[in-house]
Amino acid sequence: MNYRTRFSEIDIIAQDRDELIFIEVKYRQSMNSGDPLEAVNYRKQRRIRNAALSFLRDNNYDIDNTAIRFDVIGILGNEVRHIKNAF
Numbered sequence: 001m002n003y004r005t006r007f008s009e010i011d012i013i014a015q016d017r018d019e020l021i022f023i024e025v026k027y028r029q030s031m032n033s034g035d036p037l038e039a040v041n042y043r044k045q046r047r048i049r050n051a052a053l054s055f056l057r058d059n060n061y062d063i064d065n066t067a068i069r070f071d072v073i074g075i076l077g078n079e080v081r082h083i084k085n086a087f
Contacts, residue, residue: 003055008047013055019067022052024086027075036074037081045070045087
């Protein structure tokens with residue numbers, strides 16, 4: 001599912017066993033605009049973290065005892081790269 005706040009959004013929220021996974025997806029048709037994985041810079045990571053915190057609070061998760069992970073999926077043309085624990 002997708003989650004949106006006033007300032008940011010999370011593309012996909014998934015669950016793998018007892019771990020919540022917040023996934024950012026970046027697509028580029030070609031390298032003309034740069035590598036899609038490089039688009040998830042520090043500023044974007046901070047926004048995703050803040051959105052994840054909002055999601056946890058809004059859905060009554062125990063923030064201190066919920067296992068979470070941040071992944072990035074980069075799509076360049078037909079090539080898909082998935083980085084687990086990206087940040």
